[in-house]
Amino acid sequence: MARPVTARFPPMTSAGDALQPPSPRALLLTVLGLYVRELGGWISVGRLIDLMGCVSVEAQAVRSLVARLKKNGFVVSEKRDGAAGYALSEYGFSVLAEGDQRIFSRAEHQESDWVIAVFSVPESERERRHALRTRLSWLGFATIASGTWVAPSHAAGAAQLVLKRDGLDRYVELFHADHLGFGDLHTLVGQWWDLKGIDARYEEFISAYEPLLARWQQAPEPHEQMEVFADYVRLLTSWRQLPYLDPGLPTGLLPAGWKSVAAAALFARLQAVLEVPARQYATHLD
Numbered sequence: 437m438a439r440p441v442t443a444r445f446p447p448m449t450s451a452g453d454a455l456q457p458p459s460p461r462a463l464l465l466t467v468l469g470l471y472v473r474e475l476g477g478w479i480s481v482g483r484l485i486d487l488m489g490c491v492s493v494e495a496q497a498v499r500s501l502v503a504r505l506k507k508n509g510f511v512v513s514e515k516r517d518g519a520a521g522y523a524l525s526e527y528g529f530s531v532l533a534e535g536d537q538r539i540f541s542r543a544e545h546q547e548s549d550w551v552i553a554v555f556s557v558p559e560s561e562r563e564r565r566h567a568l569r570t571r572l573s574w575l576g577f578a579t580i581a582s583g584t585w586v587a588p589s590h591a592a593g594a595a596q597l598v599l600k601r602d603g604l605d606r607y608v609e610l611f612h613a614d615h616l617g618f619g620d621l622h623t624l625v626g627q628w629w630d631l632k633g634i635d636a637r638y639e640e641f642i643s644a645y646e647p648l649l650a651r652w653q654q655a656p657e658p659h660e661q662m663e664v665f666a667d668y669v670r671l672l673t674s675w676r677q678l679p680y681l682d683p684g685l686p687t688g689l690l691p692a693g694w695k696s697v698a699a700a701a702l703f704a705r706l707q708a709v710l711e712v713p714a715r716q717y718a719t720h721l722d
Contacts, residue, residue, distance in 0.1 A: 458673035460493045464501050466673040467491075468511070469532045471718040472524055478514060480521040487718060490666045530601055534594060538679040539672075544697075545684050551592040552611040553577055553585040568604045576683035578628035586613075586628065588684055625689050634681050638695035641678065642702055645671060649702065652709045661717035668707075668714035675703050 458466075467487050472479045484502070485495045493501075502522055505511045510531065514523040524532070553572055557565035575595050577585040587595070592610060599605045615621055625631070648667060656664045682696060690696075 458491075458670055460488075460497050461501050461504075462673045462677075463491050463493060463669060464488060464498065464505075466669050466676070467718075468505075468524065468528070469535060470669070470672065471715070472522075473529070473532065474715070474719055477529070478516055478521050478523040480516075480519045482519075484522065487665075490662055491669050527601075534598060535676065537594065539676045544687050545588055545590055546686055546688070547589050548614070548686055548688075549589045550613045550615065551587050551589050551595065552613045553587070553595065553608055554611070555583050555585075555608040557607050564604065564607065567602065568599075568607055571598055571602060571604060574598070574680050576680075578683065580628060588686065590684060622689060625685055626691075629683055629685070631685075631691055634678075635691065635693075635695055637678060637681060638699040641674060641699050642695065644674065645702060645706060649706055649709075652706070655709065656713050658713075661713045664710050665714040665717040668710040671703070671706055671710065 467484070468479075471487070481499075485498050488498045489495070502511060505528075506513065506522075509525055510528040511522045512525055514521055555568055557568060572585050572587075572595075575587060575598060576591045577587040577595075580586050589612060592612065595610060596605075599608055615624075648671065652664070652667070678696075678699065
């Protein structure tokens with residue numbers, strides 16, 4: 437089920453970037469991922485425009501963004517009961533399912549072994565090389581040498597799925613590895629990944645969304661569901677950037693005071709308050 441190498445999901449940022457307000461494209465992907473599957477894999481044009489309006493994305497922008505997703509094979513136009521709408525493709529479902537694992541199944545890792553990706557892409561296929569590097573970055577890999585990337589071993593399963601799905605597996609070999617010497621692993625992982633930048637992004641997330649928790653200390657009232665929906669979509673859109681920056685290193689290799697646990701706890705508390713009323717609003721909107 438290979439897709440065009442121009443397809444890019446989810447949007448990428450670097451660890452050194454400051455936490456930015458969610459972009460319209462990122463908000464759209466969140467809405468599609470959260471609710472379209474619950475609506476049978478299809479949503480009418482009108483409902484999608486209404487939902488995106490709740491997060492201040494105008495109708496014309498929605499249509500333009502969806503057109504790009506159609507070009508990338510993520511959604512297809514489809515009428516149901518005479519209504520124009522968009523259906524998730526098989527590829528779209530696959531991307532969202534992989535994202536669920538990254539975004540909602542966060543765990544502390546203790547393993548001390550690694551997966552190594554070794555690749556070679558002909559100079560005539562530069563676009564494939566860029567796509568491959570992008571996918572590996574999404575998966576938590578870092579460069580250790582030209583054409584050689586490393587990630588904690590728990591990334592192996594997702595790497596096999598994603599690289600094969602996107603038609604990039606023919607350029608790559610994956611190996612399971614142990615570190616036998618000679619550098620200090622704490623020093624090495626600090627060179628391979630921007631851990632200070634990633635930790636700063638967690639800290640920014642906490643600062644940005646602690647006030648939201650204070651706002652919704654009490655369960656939302658029914659008339660507040662649209663506000664809850666908008667807040668939850670923005671929250672999740674900001675949160676889902678972080679698992680694609682954080683490689684999920686073994687706990688023993690993380691810097692002191694690493695803030696991912698506090699950020700994940702904040703996200704979980706907000707999710708517990710906002711998820712159900714947001715879903716009720718999105719799935720019952722006329």
